[in-house]
Amino acid sequence: MRANCWIAPNNLAVKNVPDPQILNPRDAIVRITSTAICGSDLHLLHGYIPAMKKGDVLGHEFMGEVVELGPGVRDGLSVGDRVVVAFPIACGNCASCEDGLFSICENSNPNAAIAEKVMGHSPAGIFGYSHLLGGYAGGQAQYARVPYADVGTIKIEDDLADEQVLFLSDVLPTGYMAAEMCDIKRGDTIAIWGAGPVGQFAAASALMLGAERVIVIDRFPYRLRVARENTGVETINYEQTDVLDALREMTAGRGPDACIDAVGMEGHHASAALHAYDKAKQVTKTEPDRPHALREAVLSCRNGGTVSVIGAYGGFIDKFPMGSFMNRSLTMRSGQAHVQRYMRPLLERIRKGEIDPSFIITHTMRLEDAPHGFDIFKNKQDECLKVVLKP
Missing domain, CATH: 3.90.180.10 (Medium-chain alcohol dehydrogenases, catalytic domain)
Structure with missing residues (x-):
């Protein structure tokens, strides 16, 4: 065959x-x-x-x-x-x-x-x-x-x-599970990093599960357009807008109730310096993953909120904001x-x-x-x- x-x-x-x-x-x-x-x-x-x-x-x-x-x-x-x-x-x-x-x-x-x-x-x-x-x-x-x-x-x-x-x-069950892990309540705001197929289905699923607002973050205009046209979500292009500032403004300074990382180990970042750092470590096999989306999701999430990690990771990561994660009573849920x-x-x-x-x-x-x-x-x-x- x-x-x-x-x-x-x-x-x-x-x-x-x-x-x-x-x-x-x-x-x-x-x-x-x-x-x-x-x-x-x-x-x-x-x-x-x-x-x-x-x-x-x-x-x-x-x-x-x-x-x-x-x-x-x-x-x-x-x-x-x-x-x-x-x-x-x-x-x-x-x-x-x-x-x-x-x-x-x-x-x-x-x-x-x-x-x-x-x-x-x-x-x-x-x-x-x-x-x-x-x-x-x-x-x-x-x-x-x-x-x-x-x-x-x-x-x-x-x-x-x-x-x-x-x-x-x-990808449909994966996106759905990403949203389900957020324990969505009526009126919640959910932010999703990545407008690929999993991010698209996570957005659709979050709305099916009762989210009031869904915000999808990516850098490709056509992927953001597909999300808007098919699910009616709000979007952020992170190459044009500072994501943390935008999310604070969109949520009256509180942050999203839950954040979904639908990117995983090959994330890109608007910060050239940070992207170059992770890319160099990944190429030299001293860091297997580029966790840009995960770091940003943790920092963006409201106090006491949930970070849902459905993007695939393979090993260890650097510069994880553990202080932010622990001191703000965040919960992380993940899995294939x-x-x-x-x-x-x-x-x-x-x-x-x-x-x-x-x-x-x-x-x-x-x-x-x-x-x-x-x-x-x-x-x-x-x-x-x-x-x-x-x-």
């Missing part, structure tokens, strides 16, 4: 690779009909996630048709079913899964010992996201093996288009999205017309064009917000 493969940092190629096989009784083989490029895939492209190997198949946002099932798959999944696949691989049986914490499944990362050395404890395995997180082949391919398929898929039993449901795999927890409720919201996730799609391409899709997504060319690939 054909698949988009990581060759080396900033080097991808669509190649012939072996077809996936059933390896365990609860596996399924899915013929992929739609897959997407995620912002966190850029961390792999840039070489900031360890334990990548030449030829690894990328991609963790995908859906398609079940073409083969292992004998142990339960819950009525059948060959021919149309399914969306959750990006965290979860067994459904461990203590974490039973608590709904699917992205920290205790059984799905066969390389847990490697992750423990980096993180202290291992999270779940993730499709197409390095051997640190299991070495599973990803979904930017014609076919994929889906372990624990009875836990990691949701059937789509109606005529909703792929583009309406594909993002149940990752527990996608399986949210798939069905969000599918129902899509069916009811409460949200149409397809508004983030700007480009649809063939799988063969995946490297080009990564290039325009990485460089924000042609107003690229989200690329969907069609195998």
Whole structure:
């Protein structure tokens, strides 16, 4: 089959690779009909996630048709079913899964010992996201093996288009969880750093959960425009406005009730000096993350507020404002999205017309064009917000 493969940092190629096989009784083989490029895939492209190997198949946002099932798959999944696949691989049986914490499944990362050395404890395995997180082949391919398929898929039993449901795999539940972690009350003001797909869905979700005002912060006018046009939020361009000053003015000096970091480890900053500091440390591998958005979210949040961190981080950070965080009674909540927890409720919201996730799609391409899709997504060319690939 054909698949988009990581060759080396900033080097991808669509190649012939072996077809996936059933390896365990609860596996399924899915013929992929739609897959997407995620912002966190850029961390792999840039070489900031360890334990990548030449030829690894990328991609963790995908859906398609079940073409083969292992004998142990339960819950009525059948060959021919149309399914969306959750990006965290979860067994459904461990203590974490039973608590709904699917992205920290205790059984799905066969390389847990490697992750423990980096993180202290291992999270779940993730499709197409390095051997640190299991070495599973990803979904930017014609076919994929889906372990624990009875836990990691949701059937789509109606005529909703792929583009309406594909993002149940990752970015829609991720944005929703970011907003949910804010414990939003009626009348709250929520600030969101990042107007990429996760930030867009965090904004839409915050409004669905009852926020009175949502303020989205980014530096690309087209991304801010998409947020305004599709969710009606207020926006700040941080290259034109001092964010802390603007947020104080917009909230009568109090600060937002909760702040969402939807940026993560490759943040940019209007301050050239601070950006150069973090960039230099990241390039020399003395600091794996550029936490500009996180620092600013902490400093901006009102006293006693919540900082929700959904942007992906990989290691240690410098210059974290711990004094501000501790002395002002802030709460931080974070995590990779527990996608399986949210798939069905969000599918129902899509069916009811409460949200149409397809508004983030700007480009649809063939799988063969995946490297080009990564290039325009990485460089924000042609107003690229989200690329969907069609195998």
